[in-house]
Amino acid sequence: MEKTIVLLRAVNVGGRKLPMAELRDLCRADGFDDVQTYIQSGNLVLTAKSAADAEKRIEALIAKHFGFTSEAIARTARQWAAYAKGSPFADADERANRVHLGLAKEPLNRDVAQKLAERAALGEIIEVRGDALWIDFREGVGESKLLPAFINKCAGSPVTMRNWRTVLKLDEMAGN
Numbered sequence: 001m002e003k004t005i006v007l008l009r010a011v012n013v014g015g016r017k018l019p020m021a022e023l024r025d026l027c028r029a030d031g032f033d034d035v036q037t038y039i040q041s042g043n044l045v046l047t048a049k050s051a052a053d054a055e056k057r058i059e060a061l062i063a064k065h066f067g068f069t070s071e072a073i074a075r076t077a078r079q080w081a082a083y084a085k086g087s088p089f090a091d092a093d094e095r096a097n098r099v100h101l102g103l104a105k106e107p108l109n110r111d112v113a114q115k116l117a118e119r120a121a122l123g124e125i126i127e128v129r130g131d132a133l134w135i136d137f138r139e140g141v142g143e144s145k146l147l148p149a150f151i152n153k154c155a156g157s158p159v160t161m162r163n164w165r166t167v168l169k170l171d172e173m174a175g176n
Contacts, residue, residue, distance in 0.1 A: 001033070001047050003077035003174050004054050007103060008042025008062070008070045009160040010148075018042065018066055026061050036173055042070070043166065045173040051076055071158045073103050077174035084171035087164060088127040089136050096165040098140060102133035106157035115154040121145050133159065 008018070020037040023044070027035045032054070033047040048054035051074035058072040075083075083101055092099040109115075112133060113126045120126065123138040124146055133155065137144050151159050162170070 001049060003034070004046055004048045004051050004074050005077065005080045005170050005174055006044040006046065006051075006054050006058055006072050006074040007160045007162060008044070008058070008072055009158055010070060018062065018070070022065075023062075026065055027058065030057060030061055032057075038166065038169055038173060041162075041166075042160075043162070043170055045077075045170060048074075051079075071105055071160070073105055073158075073160050075103065077176055080167075080171055080174055081176040082130070083132055084167055084176060086129055086132070087167075088129055088134050089125070092164045095136065096168075097163050098137045099164040100135050100137065100141070100161040101164070101167050102135060102151065102155070102159045102161040103131070104133065104155045104157045104159045107131065108133060109154065109156040112154045112156070116146055116151065119145050119150065133161075135161070 020040055024035045024037055027046060035044065035046045037044055054074045055072040062070050087099060089099050108128060108131065113128045116126045122144055124144060125136040127134040135146065
């Protein structure tokens, strides 16, 4: 059993309601331990057999109890610690809402950074480090042409992103 961070894609947007208290209860009832959530955007920290097991079981719980599909993307606390120490942007702490970590369900396409950079129109800086996609939305996320569907297409699989502040908070919750 190991501490695991699970990120859910596209919850509590567009009518896809997923109350975090209810999700915590469902996870506990399904045998997960030490279940915590952070804000309403689908961030869980829990103890699981493996990240892959957590993804599969939580996706099934959401489909069964809430009636919609949401991809779960999980990493171990050890993997997460590397993200929390590894932002490629030196000023991440000062730009915490603009620096984002993106994690994909499957390995990233090799040319993801190049394809995203071709569409970046507001000075976005894109970096890939290991399995992590990093984007500094220099002018903010709201006006960027790097929309989720386009990021998914370039990455080759579903991606979910969290800002730097959330990356650090989840690291703290995981006990790193």
